[in-house]
Amino acid sequence: MSELQELIRHGEGERLEFKKKTTHPTRIARTLASLANTHGGRVLVGVDDDGRIVGVRDAEEEMYVLRLAAEQYIDPPIPLNFKEVEEEGRTVLIVTVRESTHKPHRAQVAEGDWRGYVRVRDESVQTSGLTEKVMERQQPQQFExxxxxxxxxxxxxxxRKHPRITLAQYMRLGNLGKRRAYQTLIKLTLHGYIRHHDKEKEPYYTL
Structure with missing residues (x-):
């Protein structure tokens, strides 16, 4: 089994994203930033969401868009590594993003609008100011x-069994009052065990 087939077999997750193609720097920038802000990973360009190899028409054009996203649509910019592989007569681009030591990285989603993202399972999720502050003062794998x-x-x-938890859910889970439950969640956030997200109607926490 080839390296590409092995990656596809594992499916999308925290460290792996499938992309049929890169359409615009702002779209792929969120994925790249989220990987750099979490544990790093790879993007397979030329692989459909279902794992089917569709290939890319022009690998150089794809790399141009990816470099543009990494250098101009992510702040601070992030380095990328590229590898072209041939599979089933089609070209797939393996893009490797390393976990950054200069977190947080923010992606430009619109003119003047920069937002931080992290990987939560197989999604790039917008994070909160609190989580970004934690990332600013911590290097990879150096949480206390x-x-x-x-x-x-x-x-x-x-x-580990569910993608997210809210304050209300945790209060029920632990049979705790609001104040104690909130203090526990914030403590876990500040020490890097979980991440806080506040961009939806109800804030929530993820690994």
Whole structure:
């Protein structure tokens, strides 16, 4: 099994994204920034969402759009590594993004509108100012890990099985009052165990 087939077999996830093609720098910039802000990963350009290899028409054009996104639509810019592979008579571009040591990276979604993103499972999700502040002061894998009590461990266990948790859900899960539940979630956020998202009607937390 080739490297490409092995990647496709695992499917999309926190560190892997399939793209049929790159249509505009603003769209792909969110994905690239989210990977750099999380644990790094790869983008397979020329692979459809269902894992079908469709190939790219012009690899140079795809790389141009990707470089443009990484250098001009992400702040601070991020480096990319490219690898062209041939599979089933089609060309696929493997784009590697390393986890950054200069977080947070923000992607431009419109003129003057820059937003931070992180990977949550197989999605690029807009993050909060609190999570960005945590990223600013922490280098990859350098979070201060603290001993956790059973209520804190319950949050992590829940998030391993579910994509997100809200304050209300955690209050029910732990049978906790609002103040204590909120303090626990913020503590876990500040120490890098979970991420806080506040761009929807109800804020939520993810791994």
């Amino acid at each position: 890990k603290l001993p956790l009590n059973r209520h804190e461990l319950a949050v992590l266990d829940y998030l």
